[in-house]
Amino acid sequence: xxxxxxxxxxxxxxxxxxxxxxxxxxxxxxxxxxxxxxxxxxxxxxxxxxxxxxxxxxxxxxxxxxxxxxxxxxxxxxxxxxxxxxxxxxxxxxxxxxxxxxxxxxxxxxxxxxxxxxxxxxxxxxxxxxxxxxxxxxxxxxxxxxxxxxxxxxxxxxxxx
Numbered sequence: 823x824x825x826x827x828x829x830x831x832x833x834x835x836x837x838x839x840x841x842x843x844x845x846x847x848x849x850x851x852x853x854x855x856x857x858x859x860x861x862x863x864x865x866x867x868x869x870x871x872x873x874x875x876x877x878x879x880x881x882x883x884x885x886x887x888x889x890x891x892x893x894x895x896x897x898x899x900x901x902x903x904x905x906x907x908x909x910x911x912x913x914x915x916x917x918x919x920x921x922x923x924x925x926x927x928x929x930x931x932x933x934x935x936x937x938x939x940x941x942x943x944x945x946x947x948x949x950x951x952x953x954x955x956x957x958x959x960x961x962x963x964x965x966x967x968x969x970x971x972x973x974x975x976x977x978x979x980x981x982x983x
Contacts (some may be wrong), residue, residue: 827943854956864930881895883934897941900932
């Protein structure tokens, strides 16, 4: 996909300073990460699915996934497109029969849906170039990434974005 890089959900962490959750996307082909600050409910929704938690009733993202299935519509992929005025933007690319539909979305909701449907996630190269974090070597485990990322957070300011 031109202008985009395929990403995977590497994990969810917390910014100690702001007490905000952060979903960490990692490039499939490079040691590059994209941190996206998200809300607590969306962090819980992503974590529940990543941990394969079973709930007695569908949560909001499960409900949306069920509705898509009932309408014979699939989430083909998610595009995390830009950061504008300190807000990340994403697009859900849906397929319903022969019709393709793009829907504006918060990245946190888009990622929560992608992990439920196994839809691929892509981030724009421009966004990665301006807001991505690259480590010199491949980390051995998530704790190492979280430690390095927390060090990065301690030194970054909103003006850096």
